[in-house]
Amino acid sequence: RVEMEKLIASENPDAERRARFIASFNRGYRSFGGTYTQCTASATEAISRYMKEGETLSRDIASRYGN
Numbered sequence: 001r002v003e004m005e006k007l008i009a010s011e012n013p014d015a016e017r018r019a020r021f022i023a024s025f026n027r028g029y030r031s032f033g034g035t036y037t038q039c040t041a042s043a044t045e046a047i048s049r050y051m052k053e054g055e056t057l058s059r060d061i062a063s064r065y066g067n
Contacts, residue, residue, distance in 0.1 A: 001029075 004025050008018060036043035 001025075 004021075008021055013021065032046075036046065
């Protein structure tokens with residue numbers, strides 16, 4: 001959640017876009033929590049993969065659409 005807050009703060013979206021980000025994050029968070037009810041090796045691996053994918057997407061977006 002802290003990382004998501006940082007991402008939202010860095011983008012500084014308008015209120016409607018901010019609400020959509022938060023709603024999407026919360027849906028994903030609840031879904032992940034329903035799938036992985038304990039901190040297992042597979043849960044840790046899934047988190048690692050999601051983080052890596054997010055980093056890749058962020059870099060690609062920044063390089064394509066950055067200032």
